[in-house]
Amino acid sequence: MQPDLLPGHLAASVLHNLRQVSPLVHCMTNDVVQSFTANVLLAIGAAPAMVIEPEEAAQFSPIACALLINIGTLTSERSVAMLAAIHAANQSSTPWVLDPVAVGGLDFRTQFARTILELKPAAIRGNASEIMALAGETGGGRGVDSTEEALCALPAALKLAQMTGAIVAVTGEEDYVTDGENAWSVAGGGALMTRVVGTGCALSAVVAACCSLPGSRLDNVASACQFMKCAGEQAIAASRGPGSFIPAFLDALYALNAEALI
Amino acid sequence: MQPDLLPGHLAASVLHNLRQVSPLVHCMTNDVVQSFTANVLLAIGAAPAMVIEPEEAAQFSPIACALLINIGTLTSERSVAMLAAIHAANQSSTPWVLDPVAVGGLDFRTQFARTILELKPAAIRGNASEIMALAGETGGGRGVDSTEEALCALPAALKLAQMTGAIVAVTGEEDYVTDGENAWSVAGGGALMTRVVGTGCALSAVVAACCSLPGSRLDNVASACQFMKCAGEQAIAASRGPGSFIPAFLDALYALNAEALI
């Protein structure tokens, strides 16, 4: 099964909504990508806020439009705060998104990810190894690298979506996004994006922003992937390496418009 | 009341002092802006050091020229270390600066901010919502965004300065800086600066650096605001979006001189 490409006009309409609403995203993410994640959200037109103290996290997620849970540098203390935020988000119907960084390879985060998988994430965004591990299939990457191609993980993504009710995005050279029944593929980007830390983590934050928008959540999540692929492709064309890619990528997200997406 | 613009020659003389002394700033700041804050201090000619373990924080703040307390990602553990650092700073007459990120909207940090407000900060730098909340007036922003204009918060800033003895800077499209009696306004910058995370937090670090300099503290704090507005304006002119703004801004701080300020 090779899903159809997401039509550009769908992504363009989601971008329009995103810029109208400017969703406030409560980011509980790893130590490495905090600044880049915030800058990506700001560049595309959303608003980030990082709140991590357990009581405050539970107080804040109902105020936010969406909650991001990224387990890249999970600690015992942070897991308590994340649980508090997720429960509060669920009580207020704030959608929350899971980025299961390096799940499968490390026990503490794998157990935590399995626990919160039962708490009804709106979406899950990971690479092939991570999605396969969450779906209970073999895999296990090398840290945050995926050792599998995204298409190989599409069956696992379908299964995971059916298990959890979440939209599942498995990302790589090409991205695949499914609700367990239908699926979109998203093309673009380029290999240079894997030489910059946080492009995947920041995508998960944009997925969270888009989960708060009206309309089809499948289309919204796939559009988030399309925004990053499209801006990534433009930035690669404008840069000489991973260093100049970073400012070019944020500029491209800021300038992203319907024309580029269609 | 519309305060007078800070004269450029005052800011130029403070910049001269800053470059002579190269003050060492002990930064206890939030997880999102650590690197940007350090790079801003280095670019303008100061020296950053992030020390967070409670005993070390108390050992280090008396060695430093100034201490920055930013509560953006406050935790219970970090609040203990901050208190230790503030007490040690006060005993050694090291000036300390409060950046009350998102105060008013979240309980844990609001209580903490009220507690340390009694410990004689040398300066407070916040947006309109934060300054109004600290002064006990209604407000309450949306995370780190301010929902109020800076000029509306000038009465609150005057009141807060009188209550605490601190220089209060309320920043926004235009900045206002007061000691409770006199006030300066500072113009420049531009809207693009709100699309980059940490410009406000980094300003607070520069405010801390300037609080350690000789001369009028009111003029010193207003000059810190002027440095950022001036470099921001230059960087906006030289950039195509928030991505290219970041390197251009650090370059502009590095190259900042009397001519540009006057």
Added chain:
Amino acid sequence: MQPDLLPGHLAASVLHNLRQVSPLVHCMTNDVVQSFTANVLLAIGAAPAMVIEPEEAAQFSPIACALLINIGTLTSERSVAMLAAIHAANQSSTPWVLDPVAVGGLDFRTQFARTILELKPAAIRGNASEIMALAGETGGGRGVDSTEEALCALPAALKLAQMTGAIVAVTGEEDYVTDGENAWSVAGGGALMTRVVGTGCALSAVVAACCSLPGSRLDNVASACQFMKCAGEQAIAASRGPGSFIPAFLDALYALNAEALI
């Protein structure tokens, strides 16, 4: 004693090995430089992973090719996780590298550094003040700044290498790398690199990557220094200040080749 310059063809051959192996480096580093460290490793061709929870850190360091321990923002909790990772690394013969940020000046980290110095680091990378403090000589910098020139610390570096069995790199305007008997010097770079946070910390991560490679560890560590000096020099030539230096530096690391090193 003025050691000979590392021959460029040695560095070129180490770079070739690095790109072949793409070593996975387990980074336990300070809060300020996480993102820059990851981007430096990715740019030069290695792979970073930040894992900090104590059990996971012990589980991960045997999987990684090398472990980096940087004590810049050490806390009590983090020190427990670092010890667990070091012990696991030693049991699996994973080389580990110490970056003793600001050791000597602050008690908690100084005691911790002395403790782990007995756990057989493969390499130690610090500035003159840090190396002198670790070797038990007077020194003590101003935060992360070194108040001493690197060459003055070469005797301390030799002594520290003999004490610990580690390769010791003392870095500054010129770098010196020794195994306690032989030494290389490494030239290049420029003063602008001291106006950007994390160049030293990121070098320590590249040192860790190179410690995992076959061949002479002395040559490997000196080559890591050479990579950064060479890319730094190219980036300084291509930039207008510390802001534009950062992307230019990552681009230069990415494009680094034998020709530039020889």
